[in-house]
Amino acid sequence: MASLAFSTTGTRISPPYTAVSDKFMHVRDGSFCGKSVFSKKHSTRDLTITNVASKLPATIPPPEKKISTSDRKLVAWTSIRQERWEGELVVEGEIPLWLKGTYLRNGPGLWHIGDYNFRHLFDGYATLVRLHFENGRLIMGHRQIESEAYKAAKKHNRLCYREFSEAPKPDNFLAYIGDLANLFSGASLTDNANTGVVRLGDGRVVCLTETIKGSIVVDPDTLDTLGKFEYSDTLGGLIHSAHPIVTDTEFLTLLPDLVSPGYLVVRMEPGTNKRKVIGRVNCRGGPAPGWVHSFPVTEHYVVVPEMPLRYCAQNLLKAEPTPLYKFEWHPDSKGFMHIMCKASGKIVASVEVPLYVTFHFINAYEEKDEDGRVTAVIADCCEHHADTTILEKLRLQNLRSSAGKDVLPDARVGRFRIPLDGTPTGKLEAALNPDEHGKGMDMCSINPAFLGKKYRYAYACGAQRPCNFPNTLTKIDLFEKVAKNWFDEGSVPSEPLFVPRPGATEEDDGVVISMISDKNGEGYALVLDGSTFEEIATAKFPYGLPYGLHGCWVPKK
Numbered sequence: 001m002a003s004l005a006f007s008t009t010g011t012r013i014s015p016p017y018t019a020v021s022d023k024f025m026h027v028r029d030g031s032f033c034g035k036s037v038f039s040k041k042h043s044t045r046d047l048t049i050t051n052v053a054s055k056l057p058a059t060i061p062p063p064e065k066k067i068s069t070s071d072r073k074l075v076a077w078t079s080i081r082q083e084r085w086e087g088e089l090v091v092e093g094e095i096p097l098w099l100k101g102t103y104l105r106n107g108p109g110l111w112h113i114g115d116y117n118f119r120h121l122f123d124g125y126a127t128l129v130r131l132h133f134e135n136g137r138l139i140m141g142h143r144q145i146e147s148e149a150y151k152a153a154k155k156h157n158r159l160c161y162r163e164f165s166e167a168p169k170p171d172n173f174l175a176y177i178g179d180l181a182n183l184f185s186g187a188s189l190t191d192n193a194n195t196g197v198v199r200l201g202d203g204r205v206v207c208l209t210e211t212i213k214g215s216i217v218v219d220p221d222t223l224d225t226l227g228k229f230e231y232s233d234t235l236g237g238l239i240h241s242a243h244p245i246v247t248d249t250e251f252l253t254l255l256p257d258l259v260s261p262g263y264l265v266v267r268m269e270p271g272t273n274k275r276k277v278i279g280r281v282n283c284r285g286g287p288a289p290g291w292v293h294s295f296p297v298t299e300h301y302v303v304v305p306e307m308p309l310r311y312c313a314q315n316l317l318k319a320e321p322t323p324l325y326k327f328e329w330h331p332d333s334k335g336f337m338h339i340m341c342k343a344s345g346k347i348v349a350s351v352e353v354p355l356y357v358t359f360h361f362i363n364a365y366e367e368k369d370e371d372g373r374v375t376a377v378i379a380d381c382c383e384h385h386a387d388t389t390i391l392e393k394l395r396l397q398n399l400r401s402s403a404g405k406d407v408l409p410d411a412r413v414g415r416f417r418i419p420l421d422g423t424p425t426g427k428l429e430a431a432l433n434p435d436e437h438g439k440g441m442d443m444c445s446i447n448p449a450f451l452g453k454k455y456r457y458a459y460a461c462g463a464q465r466p467c468n469f470p471n472t473l474t475k476i477d478l479f480e481k482v483a484k485n486w487f488d489e490g491s492v493p494s495e496p497l498f499v500p501r502p503g504a505t506e507e508d509d510g511v512v513i514s515m516i517s518d519k520n521g522e523g524y525a526l527v528l529d530g531s532t533f534e535e536i537a538t539a540k541f542p543y544g545l546p547y548g549l550h551g552c553w554v555p556k557k
C-alpha cells in the first residue's frame with residue numbers, strides 16, 4: 001500500500017529551466033525548482049505525505065518520470081503533489097504597479113490517503129495558494145493547511161474525521177456508538193478548513209469551512225497554520241455558513257439550528273473572537289433548516305435564505321454518502337427568504353419564493369421608491385434551476401471522466417425580489433438571459449465597495465459548452481443584461497476575484513485575478529482588466545494546481 005506521505009528527503013531540482021528563469025525560481029531556503037515539474041504526470045497516486053516537519057525545504061517532484069505532451073491532461077481534479085512550494089514566476093504582459101498585496105485562494109487540494117481515494121470535490125484536505133503582487137512582480141506559493149484532520153490522516157494513514165461526504169468506518173458496534181456520541185459533541189467532525197479564506201477587519205486571516213471548528217488562522221506571508229480561531233462566546237453550535245460577510249467593521253454569519261429548525265444571525269467585531277446574536281429566524285417549512293452555504297446582506301438587512309435543500313439528521317449519521325450527502329430535497333416544504341433588520345434583529349419580511357438551489361449568493365440591495373422608502377430587497381445568486389444534481393456532478397469521478405461532455409447542469413443569475421410591504425410571496429427570475437454566459441454560473445465576486453448596494457457588475461465562472469464544469473470567466477453587466485466571456489479551450493479557471501484600483505470611481509475599474517488549470521496539466525495565474533475584461537498579464541506555474549474554491553485579497557500593509 002502506498003504510504004500517505006511526502007518524501008521526507010526533499011528533492012532539489014537543478015537548473016536549467018525553461019518555463020521560468022533561474023533568477024525567478026528560487027524557493028525560500030535557496031533551493032531551486034526547475035523545468036522537470038512540467039514533464040511529470042500528476043496522478044492521485046503520486047502524492048505521498050509523511051510526517052513532514054513543516055520546516056523542510058519546499059520540494060518539487062524529481063524529473064525522472066518523463067511523459068509525452070499528448071499524455072498530459074488537466075490536473076484540476078488531482079491531488080497536489082507536495083506539501084509546500086514558493087518561488088517567483090515570470091510574468092508575461094504587465095501587472096499594474098498599483099496592485100500590491102496578496103491574493104489567497106483556498107480549496108480542497110488533496111483527495112487521497114494512501115490508497116484510499118476520496119469521492120467528492122469537497123472532501124479534499126485544504127491547499128492554500130498565494131499570489132503575491134508587488135512592483136509588477138509575482139511570487140507564488142502553496143501550502144497544506146495543518147488541520148487536526150489533515151495531521152491525523154498523515155499520522156494514522158487513514159481518515160480520522162467526518163468530511164463532507166467521507167466518514168471513518170467504525171470497527172465494531174461499540175465503536176459505532178462512540179462515533180455517534182462524537183458526532184453529537186462535534187468531536188468527530190472535520191476541521192479541514194478547505195472552502196474559503198477571509199481577512200478580518202483586524203488583519204487576521206482565517207480559513208473556513210462549514211464546521212465551526214474548521215476556522216483556522218493562517219499567516220498570509222508564510223502560509224503557516226497559526227492555530228484554531230477559537231470563538232470566545234458561549235453560542236456553541238457545530239456548523240455555520242461557509243461564507244461569512246466580512247468587512248473592515250464586522251463579521252456576520254448564520255448558525256443553523258438543527259434541533260429547533262432556524263438560524264441565529266450573529267455578528268463579531270474586529271479585534272474580538274466573540275460573536276453576538278443579532279436575532280433568530282425560525283424556519284417556516286420542513287423538518288430542518290435549509291443548507292446555508294452563503295447568504296447576502298444589504299446596507300440595513302441580513303437576508304436569510306431557507307432553501308428546500310435541507311440538512312438531514314439521518315444522513316448526518318450515515319458513514320456512506322447518500323445521493324444528497326448530508327442533505328435532503330424537500331420541495332413540499334417550500335423555499336423562503338427572510339429579511340432581518342441588522343440593527344434591531346427584527347424580521348421585516350418572510351416570504352415564500354419559488355423552489356431554488358444555490359451555493360453562492362452574489363450580492364443584495366434595497367430597492368427604493370421615488371420618496372426613498374425601501375420597498376423590496378433584491379438578492380442575486382448563482383441558481384441551479386432548483387436542481388440538486390450539481391452536487392453529484394461535483395463527484396471527482398464525474399469531474400475526471402466527463403471532460404468535454406455536455407453534462408454541466410444549467411445555472412443562471414437568479415434574482416429574488418423580496419417585497420417589504422407584507423406581500424406573502426417573492427419572485428425569482430433570471431437577471432439576464434443565461435445564454436449570455438453559456439448557462440453555467442457559479443463562483444462569483446463583486447467589487448467589495450458595492451457590497452449590499454445597488455451594483456452593476458459581477459464576475460463569475462460561466463460555461464462554453466460542451467463542458468462538465470464551468471470553464472469560462474464571465475463579466476456580467478446587470479444593467480445592460482449582457483456578459484463578456486474569457487475562454488481558454490480545455491482549461492478550468494477558478495473563481496475570479498475583483499480587486500479595485502485604489503482611487504477608482506468606476507465600479508469595474510480594477511483587475512480580476514484567477515488561476516487556470518490548463519489542458520496540458522499545467523496552469524497559470526491570469527490577470528484581466530476589470531473593465532475591458534482583456535488579459536493584461538499571465539504567469540505560468542511551475543506545476544499544475546488542483547482546483548481551488550474561494551479567495552480573498554490581503555492588501556500590502
Ligand SMILES: CC(=O)/C=C/C=C(C)/C=C/C1=C(C)CCCC1(C)C
Pocket residue numbers: 108121122123162163164189190194195209210211239242316326549
Ligand atoms: C468545500 C465546501 O464547499 C463545503 C464543505 C462542507 C463541509 C466540509 C461540510 C461538512 C459537514 C459535516 C462534516 C457534517 C455536518 C454537516 C456538514 C456541515 C455538511
Ligand SMILES: CC(/C=C/C=O)=C\C=C\C=O
Pocket residue numbers: 195359390411440441442443469470549
Ligand atoms: C464549484 C461549485 C459549483 C460549480 C457549478 O457550477 C460549487 C462550489 C461550492 C463550494 O464552495
Ligand SMILES: [Fe+2]
Pocket residue numbers: 195242243293359360549550
Ligand atoms: Fe462556496
